[in-house]
Amino acid sequence: MQNFVFENRTKILFGRGMERQVGEEARRFATKILLHHSGGHVVRSGLLDKVKDSLKAAGVQWVELGGVQPNPRLSLVYEGIRLCRNEKVGLILAVGGGSVIDSAKAIAAGVPYAGDVWDFYDGKGSPAEALPVATVLTIPAAGSEASPSSVITDERGPWKRGLTAECLRPVFSILNPELTFSLPPYQTACGIVDMLAHIMERYFTREDHVELTDRLCEATMKTIVRNAPVVIHDPTNYHARAEIMWAGTIAHNDLLGTGRIGDWATHMIEHEISALYDIAHGAGLAIVFPAWMEYNLLVDVRRFARFAEEVFGVDGLFYDPEQTARQGILRLKEFYRSIGLAPSLREADIPTDKIPEMARRAVIMGPIGAYRRLDASDVEAILRLAAR
């Protein structure tokens, strides 16, 4: 086990009707807030009105900024920063999924900063302070509701860059599983792949003697795998939606990474696929992860065999761990198919001619991954495995 620091201040309010408490919670931080959202479903569903009613009842004023898009844009972040400064806002409330929350975090970092907030995303320093951010979550997937991370796209590039800073962790997040009943199956499935990947990126480590976190990872992965088919086929099942929603937060709140180093190469390879072919992040992860596992299987086959046994119940004969591990990958791909996602470039109808270009771009800042450092030829080999 490696030395670690673990800290997570986010207050979680979880359950039916919890969004009615947003006004009371917000008032602990500010009397005037920025209400940030994407428009569309949160408006049509009546959620935004409920939030406003709660704010009104608590005597909290707001200014509104909608229009957040998937892959949230820097231009809207700039607009949010101006708005917060002019209106002397004390808290940013994101109502939506990961994109809205990430956009809110960028605005929060930018408001007290004299320079260009893109500096932080461009690696030129880290924010020492930020406005407090809070969330009402509508899409369990990215884990941004309790994470210190934000990913923003500067559309002038386009450059997609991430930022992690403890001051960006939301001060509170409201999670009502009922708000996810109306998520379409495809979006639900992409979220499930994303949260599972957040755990797998941490689970596949070369560190031994991380028993408790291994077991906590396995517990969370098993919960996701068991409840995924339920929420796909019975979308208003509260119990299953609740398990998935809470698992999505636990997957990425840093608890499951304690004592070990995450890998994250799969996420970086995926970014190149979605950048070129505009597919959802979760759909891309379903393509890359099984191939990454296959390529790295023999680095430490014990861990991949354990994954197969614990998460998918493969019968792990001790004298042939490689076969156990390979069956785990097959089961993972079957799992992705069962929730409607394609676990290969071929099944996703994505051409293979740009594999060398994607491989080159994935390592443009240097080798990626921690479980095993990958250069362009490794990434190309992984994408060739993903093609089949």
Added chain:
Amino acid sequence: MQNFVFENRTKILFGRGMERQVGEEARRFATKILLHHSGGHVVRSGLLDKVKDSLKAAGVQWVELGGVQPNPRLSLVYEGIRLCRNEKVGLILAVGGGSVIDSAKAIAAGVPYAGDVWDFYDGKGSPAEALPVATVLTIPAAGSEASPSSVITDERGPWKRGLTAECLRPVFSILNPELTFSLPPYQTACGIVDMLAHIMERYFTREDHVELTDRLCEATMKTIVRNAPVVIHDPTNYHARAEIMWAGTIAHNDLLGTGRIGDWATHMIEHEISALYDIAHGAGLAIVFPAWMEYNLLVDVRRFARFAEEVFGVDGLFYDPEQTARQGILRLKEFYRSIGLAPSLREADIPTDKIPEMARRAVIMGPIGAYRRLDASDVEAILRLAAR
């Protein structure tokens, strides 16, 4: 799953040598602190000197108050409050185990309060604010290093009372497993029983559909059960000490209770045994918990059977869950014996003549427990089961 609020602000610094960071961390909160401890081992081992060196290097001044005893006393708390006020202390640093931390929390609640701090323990109100508390943990057991709870004894009664308030949760806790190498086997075992009990009190619930927390509980219990014999027989095994230490924090930081109501009857029954016979809290829990399980087995045998299967690997034949559940209790008792503790009053050489008195005292404030409400006759029946 029930609605819940989960919040835990405690920053954990975990690993070898982490106590050297205490000065830097403390300085974020105050330039003058109270250094609170029990004397004895923390002095002889050199830990206190290391802490002082770190404080000195960071420019943090301290006043010192040692002498905390097991079942920490109200009189010392009063002394600490006076000292903090006179010296204008801004943080209380507890160096030790649960007793020292609980004493520090009581002082922290008392300093800004105009009345008698015992009011809070006596149920006359809850503290709205407290001085920040931080810890350097030396005994993994009570979980106080990341909990909002404190138990204090007013020796004039004696009355032993608990207090829970979010403002008492430590702002940071330093956990170095090496500091537990010198814990004697008996104390190590008592700590293990205590942390396991913290999970079991939450695990045994009538709430269905708490799948993720069930699995997280099982993951943590399995880790404790697997590493317990290692730390008993190989006390300087860093890996095993680390698993036990981190598990002790996770067991009681409230994550494992999300979505469900804890029972806590076993803890209340145990308090009566240790009050009369002056045995360690963990030793008492080892006596009461198997009996509590046996008494409640048929309320919902499925959960007790699941416990047997998941935590102790009992082969769970679906047509006879009762037998599976009973074997789980036998295995739990065997586990306690294997780490040197007696799982019955008889084996612990405790007489049975005061069982009616203990039963009466345990429910003096009304029925106890949530899994099943217990009155005096129930508690007496449990203690009779514990006698065998």
